[in-house]
Every structure is written in C-alpha cells, then in structure tokens.
Amino acid sequence: EVKNYCAPSQNSLIICLGALKPSTMEELLPFLCELGCDEIHVFTQNSTAKFRTSEKALDRFKKIILSSCKQCKRFYIPRLLFWSSLDDMLPIVVNNTRNRYVLSPTANQKVYDTILHAGRTCLILGGEKGLSVDEEELLIKTKFKAISLGENIFRSITAALTSTVVFTFLREKIDRKK
Numbered sequence: 500e501v502k503n504y505c506a507p508s509q510n511s512l513i514i515c516l517g518a519l520k521p522s523t524m525e526e527l528l529p530f531l532c533e534l535g536c537d538e539i540h541v542f543t544q545n546s547t548a549k550f551r552t553s554e555k556a557l558d559r560f561k562k563i564i565l566s567s568c569k570q571c572k573r574f575y576i577p578r579l580l581f582w583s584s585l586d587d588m589l590p591i592v593v594n595n596t597r598n599r600y601v602l603s604p605t606a607n608q609k610v611y612d613t614i615l616h617a618g619r620t621c622l623i624l625g626g627e628k629g630l631s632v633d634e635e636e637l638l639i640k641t642k643f644k645a646i647s648l649g650e651n652i653f654r655s656i657t658a659a660l661t662s663t664v665v666f667t668f669l670r671e672k673i674d675r676k677k
Contacts, residue, residue, distance in 0.1 A: 509617065509618065509619075510615075510617055510618065510619070510620065510670045510673050510674055511537035511538070511619050511620070511670075512535060512536050512537055512538075512619075512620050512622070512663070512666055512667065512670055513536070513537060513538040513539075513540065513592065513595075513596060513619065513620065513621040513622070514531060514536050514538070514539050514540070514621075514622055514624070514659065514663060515539075515540040515541075515542065515588060515592060515621060515622065515623040515624070516539075516540075516541060516542075516623070516624045516625070516626065516655070516659055517541075517542060517543075517544045517547065517624065517625045517626025517627075517628075517629075517630070517655070518541050518542065518543050518544065518547045518551035518552050518581075518626055519541075519551065519626055519627060519655055519656070520551065520627070521551060521556055521559070523627075523655070523656055524541070524551075524556075524560060525559070525560070525563055526656065527656050527659055527660070528560055528563045528564055528567065528579075529563060529564075529566075529567035529570075530660055530663075531577070531659070531660075531663060532564055532567040532568055532571065532573060532577055533567065533571045533573070534660075534663045534664060534667045535573075535667050535670075536577050536663060537575070537577055537578070538577055538578045538579075538580070539564075539577055539578070539579050539580070540580045540581075540582060540588055540592065541579070541580070541581050541582065542581075542582040542583075542584060542585050542587070542588045543581075543582065543583050543584055544584075544585070544625065544626050544628070544630075544631070544634070545631065546626075546628055547626060552581040552582075552583070557579065557581055560579055561579055564576060564577060564579060585623075585634055585637070585638075586637075589637070589638075589641060592621050592623075593641055593642075595619060595621075596618070596619045596620060596621040597616060597617075597618030597619055597620070598615050598616060598618060598619070598620035598621065599620075599621050599623075599638075599641070599642060599643040599644065600613065600620070600621065600622045600623070600643060600644050600645075600646050601622075601623045601624075601630070601635060601638040601639070601643040601644070601645050601646070602622065602623065602624045602625075602646060602647070602648065602658055602662055603630070603635055603645040603646070603647055604629070604647055604648075604652055605645070605647070606645035606646050606647040607645075607647075608644065608645065608646050608647070609646065609647055609648070609649055610646045610647065610648055610661075610662050610665050610666075611665055613644075613646055613665070613666075613669060614669075615666070615669040615670060615672075615673055616673075617673050620666060620669075620670065621643075622662055622663070622666055623638060623643065624655065624658055624659055624662070625655070626655055627654075627655050629655075646662075648661055648662065
C-alpha cells in the first residue's frame with residue numbers, strides 16, 4: 500500500500516509541461532521526482548498526439564514516479580495530472596500558486612535572476628515545439644512572468660531539468676530563511 504507520508508512544504512514546486520513523447524517523459528519523470536517537484540501537470544498542445552496523455556500513459560508514468568520515489572527515498576509522492584489543454588489546466592494552477600513563471604526563449608529575465616517569494620511556485624514549459632505565441636500571450640495575461648535560460652535554445656527535457664534545478668535551489672533558500 501502506498502501512502503503519502505508527509506505533505507510538500509508551503510513552498511512547493513509545480514512543473515507544467517506540454518505533453519512530450521512517452522520515452523522522453525519516462526526519462527524525465529525520475530529526475531523531476533529526485534529534484535523535489537511536488538506536482539507535475541502535463542497538458543496537450545495543438546500539435547500533440549492524443550496517445551501521449553492516454554490513461555495507459557498516465558498509469559505507466561505513475562509507476563515510474565512511484566519507483567523513483569522509492570529509489571531516492573522520497574516520502575511524498577508527487578501528483579501527476581493530465582489536462583486536455585492549457586486552458587483547462589490554467590485556472591487550477593493560477594488559483595493555487597503565488598509565484599508563476601513561463602519559460603520563454605525570448606524573455607529578458609533569466610531564470611537564475613529570479614527572486615522567489617514564499618508560497619507555491621509554478622513553472623510552465625512547452626513540449627518539443629515550445630509554446631505557441633498565443634499560449635505565451637495567454638500566460639502573460641494571466642500574470643505569469645516570462646523567464647529564459649539564456650542565449651541557448653534547449654531541448655524540452657534539458658529545459659525542464661535545468662529550470663527545475665534552479666527553482667529547487669531557490670525554494671530551498673526560502674525554506675532555510677525560516
């Protein structure tokens with residue numbers, strides 16, 4: 500029997516990403532667990548094949564998360580949620596987070612210059628093709644701050660891991676101040 504032994508901190512980290520290829524998701528999920536993501540939201544984008552967010556894929560990904568948590572001795576199992584679109588996911592994420600960021604290659608602010616405030620943090624990334632202009636504009640209108648990883652353009656898995664590492668570090672700085 501699986502039990503969640505402790506709740507995530509008040510400064511929890513939520514990663515939202517466009518649905519990736521199943522093999523890429525299988526590679527990424529253990530790292531997100533090890534880095535301390537508390538929730539992982541996967542949303543379908545216009546160009547995303549529907550099988551990437553199927554019930555079968557969800558079951559497989561949950562098993563990977565559980566296995567990863569056991570291996571890294573993590574006591575809290577991150578929630579994994581699938582959404583049929585960014586529009587469906589957005590109200591839930593906006594209502595439950597204080598710090599909101601969208602990864603954008605054109606943003607002026609760099610991820611490593613980000614200042615987090617105490618509270619839940621959400622980071623949204625696109626899938627393999629990134630976010631569309633319309634998706635980015637919607638997020639900016641919904642009070643997400645655009646941040647970038649610098650000059651280079653990363654693959655989606657590299658961008659997710661790099662930004663998660665930075666946000667995990669920033670979150671730990673907040674926790675240490677208490």
